[in-house]
Amino acid sequence: MILRNVTLFVSRRALLPVLALLALTLTGCLSHWFVDSTTRLQVENRSKSTILGIDIISEDGSSVRPWIKDTIEPGERSRVYEEDWVGTFNLRIKARHPLGASAQNGLRAYADGEYVIEDLEFDGGSEFLVVSDSEKGPGLHLEFK
Amino acid sequence: MAMKIRTLKILICALPLLVGSAFADAVSVDALASGGASMRDNQLKEIRDVLRGGRGGYLDLGFNYMPLVTQTPLKSEYGEHDGFAFRHHMAGFAAGEVKKNQHLGFLLWFERSGWDGEDFILFPRYNDFSAVRSVTTWGFVYTQSALDLTFAGGMQHQNVEHVGDIYPDENDSLLYSWAHLRWGHASVQGSFHRSDWRSVRISMDLESRAVYGGRTSGPLTYLPNVEVALYNGGDDHDDSVRVTWEQNLIAQRLYGEVSFDFPSKEFHSAALKYYPDPSRMIGFEATCLRRNVRSGSADLLWGGAIDLLFLRLAYNSSYEYDRLYRAKGTLIAEVKFSLATIDGFLFGRGAPRSAPMETMKLDKKSKDNSKSNEGKTLEATGVRFEKAASEGGDK
Numbered sequence: 001m002i003l004r005n006v007t008l009f010v011s012r013r014a015l016l017p018v019l020a021l022l023a024l025t026l027t028g029c030l031s032h033w034f035v036d037s038t039t040r041l042q043v044e045n046r047s048k049s050t051i052l053g054i055d056i057i058s059e060d061g062s063s064v065r066p067w068i069k070d071t072i073e074p075g076e077r078s079r080v081y082e083e084d085w086v087g088t089f090n091l092r093i094k095a096r097h098p099l100g101a102s103a104q105n106g107l108r109a110y111a112d113g114e115y116v117i118e119d120l121e122f123d124g125g126s127e128f129l130v131v132s133d134s135e136k137g138p139g140l141h142l143e144f145k
Numbered sequence: 146m147a148m149k150i151r152t153l154k155i156l157i158c159a160l161p162l163l164v165g166s167a168f169a170d171a172v173s174v175d176a177l178a179s180g181g182a183s184m185r186d187n188q189l190k191e192i193r194d195v196l197r198g199g200r201g202g203y204l205d206l207g208f209n210y211m212p213l214v215t216q217t218p219l220k221s222e223y224g225e226h227d228g229f230a231f232r233h234h235m236a237g238f239a240a241g242e243v244k245k246n247q248h249l250g251f252l253l254w255f256e257r258s259g260w261d262g263e264d265f266i267l268f269p270r271y272n273d274f275s276a277v278r279s280v281t282t283w284g285f286v287y288t289q290s291a292l293d294l295t296f297a298g299g300m301q302h303q304n305v306e307h308v309g310d311i312y313p314d315e316n317d318s319l320l321y322s323w324a325h326l327r328w329g330h331a332s333v334q335g336s337f338h339r340s341d342w343r344s345v346r347i348s349m350d351l352e353s354r355a356v357y358g359g360r361t362s363g364p365l366t367y368l369p370n371v372e373v374a375l376y377n378g379g380d381d382h383d384d385s386v387r388v389t390w391e392q393n394l395i396a397q398r399l400y401g402e403v404s405f406d407f408p409s410k411e412f413h414s415a416a417l418k419y420y421p422d423p424s425r426m427i428g429f430e431a432t433c434l435r436r437n438v439r440s441g442s443a444d445l446l447w448g449g450a451i452d453l454l455f456l457r458l459a460y461n462s463s464y465e466y467d468r469l470y471r472a473k474g475t476l477i478a479e480v481k482f483s484l485a486t487i488d489g490f491l492f493g494r495g496a497p498r499s500a501p502m503e504t505m506k507l508d509k510k511s512k513d514n515s516k517s518n519e520g521k522t523l524e525a526t527g528v529r530f531e532k533a534a535s536e537g538g539d540k
Binding site: 015035037057058059062063065082084085087088089090100106116119123124 | 222224227228262263270275
């Protein structure tokens with residue numbers, strides 16, 4: 001009888017560690033509740049320029065991986081692209097700026113710009129990036145919403 | 146108020162994790178790319194330890210547990226990727242006596258490790274930057290216990306499960322063969338790829354170990370365990386040699402271990418290990434490792450680990466640094482179980498003595514059919530061991 005009580009006591013005591021161990025075997029599952037392992041990016045262009053593409057560029061600038069493959073005209077939104085960029089990376093935006101009034105012969109003048117935002121942190125999950133004209137002068141203003 | 150206390154408790158619990166991950170360093174693409182060779186070598190080293198007796202059995206199971214994605218991020222040319230360096234391993238060895246003094250056994254070692262965006266055991270993430278590799282070692286063991294002679298041999302399979310395109314090209318399926326010969330305290334181990342040798346390990350385990358019929362105390366237990374491992378550098382590198390000296394310092398409870406690399410004549414690592422019981426089920430270790438980063442004192446990595454039978458906690462320890470792709474600066478937990486047995490006695494891998502067991506008490510309690518008890522004692526000893534410990538606490 002005493003032995004049985006002891007066993008019961010031990011099993012109740014053991015319940016918590018056993019449950020904890022069960023939870024541990026799920027490892028990644030636990031963190032998956034609050035961590036995403038991919039980033040889904042959508043970009044809205046509220047600037048007057050055309051966005052030609054958004055990529056991740058390596059730290060030494062030697063290699064590039066495209067992320068947003070769409071050309072986004074002013075006032076338009078890109079499609080959503082899901083990529084494995086979770087962490088800290090350099091983002092590159094290529095944009096085409098119209099140069100004032102249209103030139104002669106019906107040809108339009110423009111200037112291509114390339115912007116690199118260094119050490120941008122992506123925590124995974126859904127990201128909505130709004131690109132607008134910079135109020136401080138020529139260039140783009142970026143805001144994650 | 147209660148809510149506040151609860152929040153405080155959660156914060157206090159999370160503090161070591163936060164501290165542990167705040168200074169975490171990323172694992173490198175290079176370390177992951179060269180992981181296969183060290184995985185194979187580590188398995189052969191463990192097999193050497195387990196085959197010191199050449200008979201009995203061994204069971205090992207374990208996986209690393211890291212709750213935060215920032216603990217072992219990956220450093221690539223693009224930046225730092227959140228994710229997990231992980232390691233799942235299991236091993237088993239069992240031998241039986243087929244004739245008097247002749248034992249036949251089979252062993253199987255398996256390890257799966259790498260870096261991935263998630264560390265699910267069953268459902269890997271396999272993203273663009275993952276590298277997941279597995280190594281399986283199997284072999285047959287023959288032991289002549291009267292001559293204290295063991296011969297073992299088998300194959301090693303190295304398979305790439307998934308590798309992102311940021312890593313150098315690697316053969317996705319490599320086959321190696323291995324052989325192990327032990328006579329008394331000396332053993333030689335070789336690993337081969339086709340007709341080419343990969344590594345040779347010569348071990349002189351001179352220390353007298355009670356589990357294999359040696360002494361429990363006295364000067365013979367203070368003899369060193371020396372290991373010389375030769376590695377084939379291939380076409381690009383010179384062959385290298387690593388010499389490891391393990392020394393019993395106090396009563397087979399405190400050990401010192403130093404290893405040096407040649408021909409560079411450089412210090413590789415040192416460890417001071419304390420086992421409260423010589424059966425090595427629980428251990429505490431302090432380690433120092435040279436990182437080859439060539440910046441003076443920053444070269445040395447100081448760390449430590451606590452090894453409890455089911456759990457291992459380590460910070461900058463050389464064992465984790467070598468096996469988890471040079472992960473450092475973070476607290477690494479491993480859920481594990483590992484136990485070796487010989488003649489019904491239980492001990493940790495590499496231990497000189499078995500765990501104290503209370504088989505006598507068990508015999509007294511179960512009075513009925515004492516003859517068939519012999520077979521049962523082996524199975525029940527583990528249970529008795531735990532119970533005996535709790536009884537002792539009540540007194």
